[in-house]
Structure formats: structure tokens, C-alpha cells
Amino acid sequence: MTKYIIVSGGVISGIGKGIIASSAGLLLKTLGLTVTSIKIDPYLNIDAGTLSPLDHGEVFVLNDGGEVDLDLGNYERYLEVTLSRDNNITTGKIYRQVIERERRGDYLGKTVQVVPHITDAIQDWVERVGKVPTSDHGRVPDVCIVELGGTVGDIESAPFIEAMRQFQFRVGHDNFCLIHVSLVPVVGAVGEQKTKPTQSSVRELRGLGLSPDIIACRATKPLGDEIRKKLSMFCQVTPEQVFSVHDCESLYHVPLVLEEQGMINQLIKRLKLDLTEIPPEIREEGCQLLLQWRELAGRRARDLEPVNIAVVGKYTYLQDSYASVVKALEHAALNCNRRLVLKWVEASDLEETELQTNPIRFHEAWQMVCSADGILVPGGFGSRGVEGKVMASKWAREHKIPYLGVCLGLQVAVIDFARHVLAIADAESREFHPDCANPAVVFMPEIDRENMGGTMRLGSRATKFQPDEYSQGCKIRQLYDNKNEVHERHRHRYEVNPELVDKLEAKGLRFVGRDSETGQRMEIFELENHPYFVGTQYHPEYQTQPRNPSPPFFGLLLAASGQLDKYLKGEELVEPIATKLKL
Structure with a gap:
């Protein structure tokens, strides 16, 4: 019983x-x-x-x-x-x-x-x-x-x-x-x-x-x-x-x-x-x-080499808002033998309007972003701070700083790429500008617009990596042990505009993972010729575990600590906690 x-x-x-x-x-x-x-x-x-x-x-x-x-x-x-x-x-x-x-x-x-x-x-x-x-x-x-x-x-x-x-x-x-x-x-x-x-x-x-x-x-x-x-x-x-x-x-x-x-x-x-x-x-x-x-607790207590991650979000005043994101970063840091140092950046503080109203806070926010070893833009809702997130993505992309965008973090990176690489200056998300002429992010057609509770695309869904000739060798697929398909949890109403995908990919933003049902919904991107610039439409942080860190977060911490290339080549690093001890 x-x-x-x-x-x-x-x-x-x-x-x-x-x-x-x-x-x-x-x-x-x-x-x-x-x-x-x-x-x-x-x-x-x-x-x-x-x-x-x-x-x-x-x-x-x-x-x-x-x-x-x-x-x-x-x-x-x-x-x-x-x-x-x-x-x-x-x-x-x-x-x-x-x-x-x-x-x-x-x-x-x-x-x-x-x-x-x-x-x-x-x-x-x-x-x-x-x-x-x-x-x-x-x-x-x-x-x-x-x-x-x-x-x-x-x-x-x-x-x-x-x-x-x-x-x-x-x-x-x-x-x-x-x-x-x-x-x-x-x-x-x-x-x-x-x-x-x-x-x-x-x-x-x-x-x-x-x-x-x-x-x-x-x-x-x-x-x-x-x-x-x-x-x-x-x-x-x-x-x-x-x-x-x-x-x-x-x-x-x-x-x-x-x-x-x-x-x-x-x-x-x-x-x-x-x-x-x-x-x-x-x-x-x-x-x-x-x-x-x-071993996990002992590793956490040791004075390890620090790795600085800037979290650019909207709810940074209450860090419990990003509880799973923090855990995913911690688990990844411990499994690559680093001490996580979080820099909480309120996204709206990065925007030009903040320079006019509070220049000290504006410069402090940008100092944290510019000094970070890696940048993470997590999920969120609402228009406040979106332009700051777009600018953080642009900084990471242009300055070769490891970047992970989750859900909205993927979408703002696509907006940044459309504006500054494809030269679509008015690229927007229809979440924030419903009538915009050039949407980079659109509302999913099957979602209920009237009710709020339980109406998003929710729960575990399959993401299929694109054919080997297209995705084989990409960093994020290798971090997932070269699987053909992964199951991760979703929570969103908006997605990348399918009509824009060919133009984005032609300039190097490759959508290496798409939904298994239709193949038309963009789930994972990876930017070519960048140490680590990855976005996921799903929320990989929900399935992180201390002994089994989330692969996208693990990749961010490996890249931010300069260990990703060695790891992908199979060179010996500190052993992950899951294989550290054998009876």
C-alpha cells in the first residue's frame, strides 16, 4: 500500500x-x-x-x-x-x-x-x-x-x-x-x-x-x-x-x-x-x-572558475519568475565544472528611451550585457522590454557572444535578423503589432484568441531535425547526441512566419529543427559561423535535471566557458555528474 x-x-x-x-x-x-x-x-x-x-x-x-x-x-x-x-x-x-x-x-x-x-x-x-x-x-x-x-x-x-x-x-x-x-x-x-x-x-x-x-x-x-x-x-x-x-x-x-x-x-x-x-x-x-x-553538492561548494551569463528578461525583479531557467543554467554549469554568475538585466533598461529617463541604469544594463560570457533571453509575454531583447540578440550575434533564445528569445532573434541582415526595417511580431506589414512572428492559426487559460500550444511535442545533409554537424544536434527527433515542452501562441523562412536561411539562420506534424513550424535555429547562437521555440529548461542538464543550456555554458569545441570533438573534460561515480 x-x-x-x-x-x-x-x-x-x-x-x-x-x-x-x-x-x-x-x-x-x-x-x-x-x-x-x-x-x-x-x-x-x-x-x-x-x-x-x-x-x-x-x-x-x-x-x-x-x-x-x-x-x-x-x-x-x-x-x-x-x-x-x-x-x-x-x-x-x-x-x-x-x-x-x-x-x-x-x-x-x-x-x-x-x-x-x-x-x-x-x-x-x-x-x-x-x-x-x-x-x-x-x-x-x-x-x-x-x-x-x-x-x-x-x-x-x-x-x-x-x-x-x-x-x-x-x-x-x-x-x-x-x-x-x-x-x-x-x-x-x-x-x-x-x-x-x-x-x-x-x-x-x-x-x-x-x-x-x-x-x-x-x-x-x-x-x-x-x-x-x-x-x-x-x-x-x-x-x-x-x-x-x-x-x-x-x-x-x-x-x-x-x-x-x-x-x-x-x-x-x-x-x-x-x-x-x-x-x-x-x-x-x-x-x-x-x-x-x-558529488553535485561538493562541486557546487568548490571555488570553481566563474562563467558570467546575462539573463535579459522582463520579470527580473522576482527571480522565481525564471526558476527553471536558473536551475537549467546551474545544472549546465556544474556539469561543465564552472561556477555560474548570473547578471540580471531588465530588458527595458537596454532601450534608447531608458537613456533619456535614467542614463545610469541604461549604462549599467549595457555594461552587464557587454561583459557577459554568454547571453540568455528567456520566454515571456507582453511588449515591455521587447526592443531591449532584440538589441541584446543583435549584440550577441554581431560580437560572436554565445547566445541562447528560448521561446520569445527565439522570436526576438528572428526579428533582429530580419531587420538588420535582411534589411526589413519594419519587421515586427504580430503579438505586439497586430497590423504590421512585415511580420517576422505570427499568431498560430489553431489557437483560441478569446480565452486565456490553457489555450496555448502546451506540453510535450516532437521536434524533428532536418535531413542529415542539412543539420548533420550542427552544434545543437550534436548536443542532443545526434538524435533524429527530440521531445520538449512548449508554451506559446506565436511562431516564426513560415513565409520568411527561406530568406532567413539564405543568409545563414538555419532552422535545423521543425515540428514533426507538419514540418512547417520552426522549432530550433542555429546561426552559421558563430561560436553558439541557438534559439528554441520550446522551453528546454522544463526538463533539466541535476544529473542530466538540458542540452541547449549545456551548450551555452560550454560555449561561454570556451569548452564547446573540445566537447563536440569528444575531448576529455570534467566528467558529467551522471557518469562521475561508478559503484
Whole structure:
């Protein structure tokens, strides 16, 4: 039977429940167990698709096209599984399901209420998804980790807390474990750690019918023994059940911090996990995973040679807007043995209008772009900053600076090329100028223009590399191990104008990858006679993993650090983490 680990949060939101939940799942995988996860978001939206990145952080896209919370990205990267839209529960999804059932008459005329109908729907959803076979081994999960979004005490979280209170009795004591993540702040000049916020949070949780089995305490520094004993006394757990999750060198150290404090043993003991029936080869995979993760964290902590990447975007004030992009860059840097240094550039600061209104910010932005070893333009929506992105692309193209354009980053590079190489001065995107005479980027004809949610080209689609005589030898195909076809995730409404493709390619902007369905949709370009100038219409960052970096991002970091040509020739570099250690 599937075991369930519930992760709740107290005191403040954004405390790191997702990382702690992912880390616990990773540690269970090192035992050879099959793990899946569910994220519960208490907002009324059906999904995260219409939420602004500045309001809620990145919208993460799954293989099935689900637009979900960014924590699902953490789960996929840490657990190395492919999740579905059902792995993200929102209040909107639950209420829609219950109302549709009521309209069909499924409740036989009963009064529909939060208890039992909403809480039953939540429990049924969790139990159903928790038993779906995983993508890594195709087995029913041994453990399902459920993260309760929000903070204990929030009005909108109340139905989910109540559902989990009931759920513990549905699945049984030995199949239910609650990890409560709380804050232990430091107050005053003497730096004393205060336990009262955590005590209050646990007291409130217990008043709602849930008792934590493990308390994970977020803190700036490790918990002292006296603090641990105090929390043990007032929160009714043993000192061994109180874990210090203090600020680390990097997030890759969090699983190791928990492992050193005995998290694995606590989970085995609490859930009565039976490891005897796990096949030896899967146990060996788990051991390999732990060794490689230690190598990953150790490499991250070393003083490696830096590589500077300028991220030219629209949402740089909230870096969570580009969470997967940052992870993809980090994974690529670690696998080519470099220390990533990010330079966040607000695209609008590069535009001429900014020179007139704020010349200092204009010059600082351009100084970061000009001094970067590589330039990345990620995806985005809306017209603000587009001209700055076009100019960043032009700089990278003309000055032979490694460049990667993702989604909108591909489109602005095409606009730049059309304007400055094909001499189509008024080349634009119809996203920003619907009536432009010379569109380089056009609206996809099959897309719904009226509704916003879930109407884009979403999810995993096949991209086919062009025939060998055309694409053989191109850098991006070699980075994909010379595959004929790759599957990557999309999220867009606009595409390169097919009528302009021949002219672009005649001048050296080769579209080496096109969609498998029609062959008319441009998916990958690579510029001839350039160290690395690549654009992808899809979002390769969604499938990056620490041990398996995304090929386009890996290519950017290799090129920016001067290692790409050696790598493509097969010369020995530092071994990637996935092959570093052998048992």
C-alpha cells in the first residue's frame, strides 16, 4: 500500500516546504523506493496558467500540457519522474469537480457541503493520484509526498487541513506521516533563536486535529541542542524528530543536511518501510543517486572558475519568475565544472528611451550585457522590454557572444535578423503589432484568441531535425547526441512566419529543427559561423535535471566557458555528474 507524507508549513509562507518535500523524496529514492508527489495550492484558479510570474513565480509546464505551480518543477528535478496535471490540486479544480457532480445529480439531492463533499473529493484525488505508476520504473509508488500550500491557519487552506485530518484515518497510522516546516527566527543583537513561533504553529496544527511526526525548522544557522530540546518538550516530539534546515551553501545541500541528521531512519521507523522486496538493481540505482548527489553538492561548494551569463528578461525583479531557467543554467554549469554568475538585466533598461529617463541604469544594463560570457533571453509575454531583447540578440550575434533564445528569445532573434541582415526595417511580431506589414512572428492559426487559460500550444511535442545533409554537424544536434527527433515542452501562441523562412536561411539562420506534424513550424535555429547562437521555440529548461542538464543550456555554458569545441570533438573534460561515480 502507498505510504503518504504530508508536508505543511507554519509561521510564514514561502518557507521552503517544496525543497524540504523534494529532499525527503530524494532520500527515499536513495533507498530504492518509488516516489511520487502532489502539490496542493489553495487558490481558486483552475491552474497557474493565467497567474503573473511577478505574482506567483514561474508557471511550470508538464508533458501533458498542465500549467502548474513551480514546486512541481522541483519534484520532477529531484525525483526524476514525469508528473501530470493531476499532481497539482487547486481549490478551483476541487470545487469545479464537486459542482459538476452536483449538476449531474450524483449526490442524489443531498445538500452539498464542504464537509463531507469537498473534503471527500480532496481525499479521493490524493489517493487516486498517489497510486498512479511512476514514469521511472512504472511501479505503483511506495511513497507519495503531498505538499500543503499556504500556511496553517489560512482560511483558504482549512478544507485541505480537514481533509488530511480525515485522511490519516482512511489510510491508517502506519501509512501517514506529517512533516511540519516552521520558522525559528533570530531576534535581537545577541542572536538568540526563538521557538515561540514554531510552538504556536504546532499548537494551532494540533488544534485542527493533526500532530506533526517531524518538525523541520528553517533557520539562518543550525539549531542548538537546547533549542532542539525545548521544541521537543513543547511540541510533543522527541529531539531526534526535530530537524535543523539552516541556510546552506546551496539548495543541493539540503538533502544531505537532512540525511546527516537521520531523516531516512525517522521515515523508515515512522512509516514501517519494508526494504527487503526492492530489487537489487534498483537498490544499486539508489546508492548511485546518493553518491552522485554528494558529488553535485561538493562541486557546487568548490571555488570553481566563474562563467558570467546575462539573463535579459522582463520579470527580473522576482527571480522565481525564471526558476527553471536558473536551475537549467546551474545544472549546465556544474556539469561543465564552472561556477555560474548570473547578471540580471531588465530588458527595458537596454532601450534608447531608458537613456533619456535614467542614463545610469541604461549604462549599467549595457555594461552587464557587454561583459557577459554568454547571453540568455528567456520566454515571456507582453511588449515591455521587447526592443531591449532584440538589441541584446543583435549584440550577441554581431560580437560572436554565445547566445541562447528560448521561446520569445527565439522570436526576438528572428526579428533582429530580419531587420538588420535582411534589411526589413519594419519587421515586427504580430503579438505586439497586430497590423504590421512585415511580420517576422505570427499568431498560430489553431489557437483560441478569446480565452486565456490553457489555450496555448502546451506540453510535450516532437521536434524533428532536418535531413542529415542539412543539420548533420550542427552544434545543437550534436548536443542532443545526434538524435533524429527530440521531445520538449512548449508554451506559446506565436511562431516564426513560415513565409520568411527561406530568406532567413539564405543568409545563414538555419532552422535545423521543425515540428514533426507538419514540418512547417520552426522549432530550433542555429546561426552559421558563430561560436553558439541557438534559439528554441520550446522551453528546454522544463526538463533539466541535476544529473542530466538540458542540452541547449549545456551548450551555452560550454560555449561561454570556451569548452564547446573540445566537447563536440569528444575531448576529455570534467566528467558529467551522471557518469562521475561508478559503484
